[in-house]
Amino acid sequence: MAATLPPPRLLPSGDSAVTVEFSRTIDDDANQRVLALDKALAASPIDGITETVPTYRSLLVHYDPCKIGFDALGDKLLPIAIQPPPPVTKARRWRIPVAYGGEHGIDLEDVAKALSTTPDDIVARHAGGDYKVAMIGFTPGWSYLSGLDKSLHMSRRQSPRLLTPAGTISIGGVQAGIQCLAAPSGWHLLGRTPVRTYQLHRNPTFLTEPGDRVTFFAIDHKSFEELDRAAEAGEIVAEQVNA
């Protein structure tokens, strides 16, 4: 029999949802378990579950209390949640083009200064990273990435900006992100991508899924304009690599 892991906490989120919490902190192993539980529930659905929302450390399970009660659902969720996650074999990988610095990444120079290095070095460290989509949230398509190079961990801005552009590529704390729509943000803006992680009349509407792998590559600002036009017309300008 396979070893089992410590059970997560089942936290009531009202009468129609339960938070399955694996950790209180950002923890890659916990996120692995979150995504594994999410996948397991997608593969063998439990009657009454209406929607699941993976986050860094927990899986929010929405359900219909007319179909299943809190205790009965917990009894079904726990045995699945304590199973060790299967090794990740076939994650999708996206190569995301980024125009770093200048008007597209207004914090690049400040970040370089704060870390006593050059903007080029920051770009190399950011683009050289191997990231995983840990969760998507806040606004449509906003992909939170784990895997940021430790040397780039820095606290968020003292005062968040009320509006940052669509496509912003940024870092905040231990996290990196791909932002789709214009939104407020307290993170450091390193660049912009023409890739739309969310686009209404495109198939698929949402490009990234929790669990996808992500790498970045630098493009010049002229290529950004070209790719941005193509993306606006509905083209997926990210490269997909099947690992």
Add this chain to the structure above:
Amino acid sequence: MSRLVVASIGPASSVQDGGRHGAQRYGLTVSGAMDRLSLAAANTLVGNEPFAAAVEIGPFGASFTARDGAVRVAISGAPRNADVAGNPLAMDSSVTLKDGETLTLGFARGGAFTYLAIEGAIKGETVFGSLAVNARAGLGSPYPRPLQAGDDFTVDAASGTPELRIELPKPPSGPIRVVLGPQDDEFDDANKALFLDSEWKISATSDRMGYRLEGPAIKHLHGHNIVSDGTVNGSIQVPGNGAPIALMMDRGTSGGYPKIATVITADIGRLAQTSAGTAFRFKAVSMAEAQDEARKFAQMIKNLPDRLRAADGVALNIEALSDANVAGYAVSAVDAGTWQVTAEP
């Protein structure tokens, strides 16, 4: 086909339905009606599915004119004066507008949201199964934004069905019921008690995204930053300043503040219809009680057609007047920046 034209409308009015489900994992907000029971009642009056798309009217007045034929509509929700060509229309009843006739609705008297359902429902292009407006994400159909004068719905011609009223159960009075959690352990017993034992008022800066609560500051045990996790309709999060926010239908799908409690499904519409400035309390109930109430609430919505009655003018108006008296609020001020009416009991 007929048309229903928005002749005039205030801010914070939009097309809403049961909401956009299934894409919260991609960060897509659910949206949908703030008061699901009233949406369902209005729809039931005109023979629609309970959560079909209707017009959610904010606290200000509005008027709608039938064009190119007759249009049958119904109203339910926050009480307000309504009339068609000088004839008063009671809340919770249907009416057929003849070609060129206008339905005029006054300011909400207590609460905020009144639902105008149209026979055959509002038609549009669904995204994730919903026409609900989510202005931030540019979603909603036929207009992906709050409604404006001149907007125009293509609708079914009126069927000629006799007019109906619906007898809704008296809404439960008393505290807004919550289930503690998911992060009630981020607060000590004294602060949980402070949350449950204090009087609260809804701030005038509230909106469809969240209701800001005015009352004592709630202190966290370990600070206000937690790692973001999922939110639900009715999550009560406590940010750094200690002033709780009840997350409503346009909430973000995840949030990084501890959530002390969650409003039960059966009471979210009641909270949505609580006027800014009106004092109210919360009460913690067990999960078993909350789920029992949720099941009863779902059953009541399913059985709404059993509550339909033939409209009978005079008796109905008396009843409507006494209903309005029960609600008993006089509008004293309206915050122009938001939809909130400041009311005095």
